[in-house]
Amino acid sequence: MTRQPVILAFCCHYCAYAAADLAGSMRLQYPSNVRVLRFPCTGKIEPNYILTAFERGVDGVLVAGCLEGGCHFLEGNLRARRRIERVRQLLDEIGIEPERLEMFNLSSAEGPRFAAIATEMSQRIARLGSSPLRVDCEQVEAGIGELRQQGEAALRGEAK
Amino acid sequence: MMQASAAAARAMTLLAPARGTRVQTKTYPPERDVTDEPPRVGVFVCHCGSNIASVVDVRAVVERTRELPYVAFADHNVYTCADDTQNLMKETIVAYRLNRVIVASCTPRTHEPIFRDTLRDAGLNPYLLEMANIRDQCSWVHSQNPQEATAKAIDLVRMAVSRVARSVPLADGTAPVRGGALVVGGGVAGMTAALAMADQGFPVHLVEKQKTLGGTARQIHVTLDGQDVGAFLDQTIARVTDNPRITVRLESHVAKVDGHVGSFTSKLVGDCVGDGAGTDIKHGVIVVATGATEQKPQTYGYGSDARVLTQLELSDRIGQNDLDLPTNATVVMIQCVEQRNPERPYCSRVCCTTAVKNALLLHKRFPAARIMVLYRDMRTYGFREAAYREAREEGVLFVRYEAERPPRLDLDGDLRLSLYEPALGRDVLVRPDLLVLAAPVVPRADRGELSELLRVPLNADGFSLEAHMKLRPVDFASEGLFLCGTAHAPKFISETISQANAVAGRAASILSRKEMPVSSQIAWVDPDKCVSCMTCVHVCPYMAPHVGFNSKAEVQGTVCMGCGSCTSDCPAQAITLRNYASTQIVAAIDGLLTERAEEPDLEPVFPEQVGVAQPRWHVSQPAPAKGTP
DSSP states (O other): OOOOOOEEEEEETTTHHHHHHHHHHTTOOOOTTEEEEEESOGGGOOHHHHHHHHHHTOSEEEEEEOOTTOBTTBSHHHHHHHHHHHHHHHHHHTTOOGGGEEEEEOOTTOHHHHHHHHHHHHHHHHHHOSOTTOOOHHHHHHHHHHHHHHHHHHHHHHHO | OHHHHHHHHHHHHHHGGGTTTTOOOOOOOOOOOOTTSOOOEEEEEEOTTTTTTTTSOHHHHHHHHHTSTTEEEEEEESOTTSHHHHHHHHHHHHHTTOOEEEEEESOHHHHHHHHHHHHHHTTOOGGGEEEEEOIIIIITTSTTOHHHHHHHHHHHHHHHHHHHTTOOOBOOEEEEOOSEEEEEOOBHHHHHHHHHHHHTTOOEEEEOSSSSSBGGGGGTOBOTTOOBHHHHHHHHHHHHHHOTTEEEETTEEEEEEEEETTEEEEEEEEGGGOSTTOEEEEEEEEEEOOOEEEOOOSSTTTTTOTTEEEHHHHHHHHHTTOOOOOTTOEEEEEOSTTOSSSSSOSOOSSHHHHHHHHHHHHHHHOTTOEEEEEESOOOOOGGGHHHHHHHHHTTOEEEEOBTTBOOEEEOSSSOEEEEEETTTTEEEEEOOSEEEEOOOEEEOTTHHHHHHHHTOOBOTTSSBOOSBTTTBTTBOSSTTEEEOGGGTSOOOHHHHHHHHHHHHHHHHHHHTOSEEEEOSOSEEEOTTTOOOOOHHHHHOTTOOEEEOTTSOEEEOTTTOOOOOHHHHHOTTOOEEETTSOHHHHHHHHHHHHOOOOSOOOOOOOOHHHHTBOOOOOOOOOOOOOTTOO
16 A cells, blocks of 8 residues: 655744644645644754654655744744755755755745645645655565565475 | 733823732642653544534544553543533543643644643643644645545644653743833933833833933924924923933943843943943843934935925924025925935835925915925825825925936026926926925934844844734834834834833833743753854854853753754754754654554653753552553
8 A cells, every 4th residue: 555645844833833724714725645843933943853754754844934034033944944955955965856845934824825835845746756765664564575485485495 | 002002001000009919820739740650641632613523533533542652541522622621631631640641623822821721730741731733734624535634633643642752841930020121212212111111110221322311303393283392302301300210321321231031231331320331230121212313315415505404404493493584485395315215115104294294384484485395105194194185275386206207406506406297297497495305214323233232133224123013013022122213113203102102011011020931942051962162152043042151051041032043053962942852853753654553661851951840759659551540
């Protein structure tokens, strides 16, 4: 069974998370494979978290912060932007398409834009397909089973 | 918001003697020490009436949640935020000895405080709560697809369970509030704010750079509706100097500011303070009311010809009755001089009304004079529009010009002004006896020093930037710092007065307390890991970290706003943002993508590293078997 692609949205509490809530209040519809993780500010998002997410098999990560110049913590989102650029380079170096990671800026009043971003990211990931790091549990188990059978067959062959 | 805060300040002035007399404080049971207990998570899934339950299969969510590691209890409720359900939650927490709680319902932005309070009522630390937003970010946005919505809700709960298992109890602190207010700037804004705070019973230090109080308003003399600004100023200055709670320091400035909301220490330097070393004062809040000034124009022969004035100079000359004009003089006013252009894109807000006001005053004094206002757009907003109409009825000529073709002045002997009139489609020549320029209102030249000192931002135009244009219009982003008057933006005296009162209202919300609550969701530096590189000191927009005695960085809890910027830039990874520790965030990501059946033993936390609440004496009880009360 192949799983739907999973997208993790790292949202800042004051703008992006509020915009995601607003999208809900407006009953806007967007693809259900986006999971939101809340941060106080995008400035808190360490490269490590994004790499961990890809390592665990997430297919795409979107980082959403306040508008530039409108950060609740003054300049956290600008630091985040530089950091995200660096992580995109890292992803490229290890063979993951950098388009799987993108930073967006939106205000807390932009519910429709949050829905649009979620939709756009979901479509982009669908186009790119599963992350190369994604391990399908059943495939792995099938693979292990096959190896075990081969091994057992080999053992039996030796015993003969 | 501004007007409401101002009204609150006026009301608080009346109520000042009765402040705090009818306050009842809520009491909570002693907090249970859970640091040694393995996580026992209780999950409460909310129907929110039909908001969630009509889309998400809440029973399925509960069934799947029961299989998750650490979960000792899971159930669903129609309205989790209802009083009876809250009581049920408290009983369940006690009966199942839960030490972590998940509420899967609406957004934590509105309901986290409510459920944190429920935890406190049940004897648990409020930071042991986690919310899964399965309404605003799930059922409402995936109402067309109940199956996927249910799967997503299960994922969100799993993330929350995994995260909360790593949450630790945190202790919120308090910081004492000492002293009154420091007001920087002795103009209308500063004096009004100082008086409004003193009237509420708070001591105020008022610092003014000049030799006298009054500021720019001294040159205005009269408002559009005929009120005497000079008399108002004299009266206000008398009230300020006579007020025993206000200490006025003229010819002084602030040289240094230390501390945080509730307890600042500032060094004042200046003539009236005595020796050159300055004096230290203690105060709880800071108000920036440094005002603005009129930019002296570079164009239209200003400065080289006595017949060319600015609007503010004209106001002053009219007010002092120091204007000598032939009875049938021609007066031309040019609006938007050196403003609303690429270098200075903003509008100075007051010039249109000032031009109309001065035109009417001139007309009254010199009825035979021809008065002409050359404008790009007239903006006499609100009831000021009536004065604009009156000026036109009195014969003041309003002539539009285009920004691309501004009027040109020939300075040979007579003033000869030629302008292109767009309606006529040709050039017009005027020979004014007096030329008045609407020069822009600009922030003080030394604004940068104070903003650097207080570490508060300026906007692109150089004015002080408020925390939020609508929601916090008189606050700076940092706690305990406020702004009012034209230091914030060009504005009228009436607007300045209401903003200054608003500052007094907001400042009272701090000064009326004995102590300020300090959130524990702040950064903490592990001294064993800190390499004293100063990165956090440079990164922090609030000056929260400083390098202490042992050459290790320390974060001042009362200054830290909990944004976490320092944690992600620290090269030694020595800083933890409490309640957003990396272990918690990685656990949430893990929870989304790995379905583990076993319960891994969590590493014990070191109280100091995560800032846990002080352990309390407790008798260990064997935990009841899973699923039974």
